[in-house]
Amino acid sequence: MxxxxxxxxxxxxxxxxxxxxxxxxxxxxxxxxxxxxxxxxxxxxxxxxxxxxxxxxxxxxxxxxxxxxxxxxxxxxxxxxxxxxxxxxxKAFFAVQKIFEIAYDGPRGQASAVELYRIGPAAFGRERWTAFLEAFNEVMRGRVDPEAFDLVVASLAGMGGRAGELVGSLGGLPARRGAIxxxxxxxxxxxxxxxxxxxxxxxxxxxxxxxxxxxxxxxxxxxxxxxxxxxxxxxxxxxxxxxxxxxxxxxxxxxxxxxxxxxxxxxxxxxxxxxxxxxxxxxxxxxxxxxxxxxxxx
Structure with missing residues (x-):
């Protein structure tokens, strides 16, 4: 062929x-x-x-x-x-997928990504949810330091509940981005x-x-x-x-x-x-x- x-x-x-x-x-x-x-x-x-x-x-x-x-x-x-x-x-879901992909170092977090995407906005409120996604996006684009994302994660994890548990499972983001x-x-x-x-x-x-x-x-x-x-x-x-x-x-x-x-x-x-x-x-x-x-x- x-x-x-x-x-x-x-x-x-x-x-x-x-x-x-x-x-x-x-x-x-x-x-x-x-x-x-x-x-x-x-x-x-x-x-x-x-x-x-x-x-x-x-x-x-x-x-x-x-x-x-x-x-x-x-x-x-x-x-x-x-x-x-x-x-x-x-794009918002794609971002959540990438958060878990990086945190879990692979596709194992897919189910968690879907769950958080669906319950996160209601659990945290639209403003906090957007701030969470923006912090991740800006860190990965090299615009802000990774600690900015860690602070948002800590604040959301502290709110408890299933959404807080899922956010709390996320590890730190890499300090450097690759060429791709x-x-x-x-x-x-x-x-x-x-x-x-x-x-x-x-x-x-x-x-x-x-x-x-x-x-x-x-x-x-x-x-x-x-x-x-x-x-x-x-x-x-x-x-x-x-x-x-x-x-x-x-x-x-x-x-x-x-x-x-x-x-x-x-x-x-x-x-x-x-x-x-x-x-x-x-x-x-x-x-x-x-x-x-x-x-x-x-």
Whole structure:
């Protein structure tokens, strides 16, 4: 079997800034289309929207007056159905996962991360919970000393209860960060894209929209942890396959973020469901029951 080349793009990427940024959800889309099929998808989208813009982006599809075009794109009879997948990350949950991953030196704390994410805000109050996540985020970004996180942990652990017990189980954060950013969801998203499309049997190459986070060092890291046959960067303006991935990533992020915040559009959520990767980093039960049909996210 030959190498599959998957076109990818993201939406909501803010590097390692997970808390207090411009978006609450990160989305990474991959599409398996021929160049001709992708170009036809773009042509049809342009014919339906009729905007003079030189390059169409997801925000064109998200405008209420173009809702019919978005429904067409995602529908089972549409041009990308069965040929596309999107990895979602609720950034707050992704941060909690990383806290336990670092504290437990591996994935053993996954169940604890899910539990704390679900009970923490109510147990500590939204303000203290946000301060906890921000302290972790800033330490790992090298903005403040690790002791700042330790102080927040101590104060929350002292409040008692199951949430306090879970926080109290966390060890100190490392004083130094490695060269590979632990908190950027882009890297695990690409690793998962390789795993999904290759299914453990086929080599996968990625054609990704230009992104300053994809340095040679980080691409080399991805190659070490995933069977990546190759990764090249392309400009979505000239590459229709990447532009289609941009469409899916952008609309998926918006649909998922609205659902996470209790403002979901039932029709659009249902249309997005078949595209959502089960390996998405999502801890909220209610919204995941809609986005993932009750399937368990990790």
């Amino acid at each position: 030959g190498t599959l080349e998957i076109a990818c793009d993201e939406s909501g990427s803010e590097g390692e800034k997970l808390i207090g940024g411009n978006t609450e959800v990160f989305a990474h889309a991959g599409v398996l289309l021929s160049e001709e099929a992708a170009a036809e998808c773009i042509r049809e989208t342009r014919d339906r929207i009729r905007s003079p813009a030189t390059e169409y982006k997801a925000n064109h599809l998200l405008r209420s007056k173009h809702r019919a075009v978005l429904v067409w794109l995602l529908a089972p009879t549409g041009p990308i159905y069965g040929r596309a997948r999107v990895y979602l990350a609720d 950013p632990l908190l950027d969801p882009l890297i695990p998203a690409i690793v998962q894209a390789v795993a999904h499309w290759g299914e453990g049997t086929r080599p996968v190459s990625i054609m990704h929209d230009q992104h300053n986070g994809l340095t040679e060092e980080r691409i080399a890291h991805i190659r070490r942890v995933a069977p990546l046959a190759g990764l090249r960067l392309a400009d979505s303006f000239y590459e229709p396959r990447v532009q289609v991935a941009d469409f899916l990533a952008g609309v998926a992020r918006k649909i998922a973020e609205e659902e996470l915040n209790g403002r979901g559009d039932t029709e659009l959520v249902q249309l997005l469901r078949p595209y959502v990767d089960l390996a998405s980093a999502w801890g909220d039960e209610r919204s995941w029951a809609s986005l993932g049909l009750g399937r368990v996210a990790v």
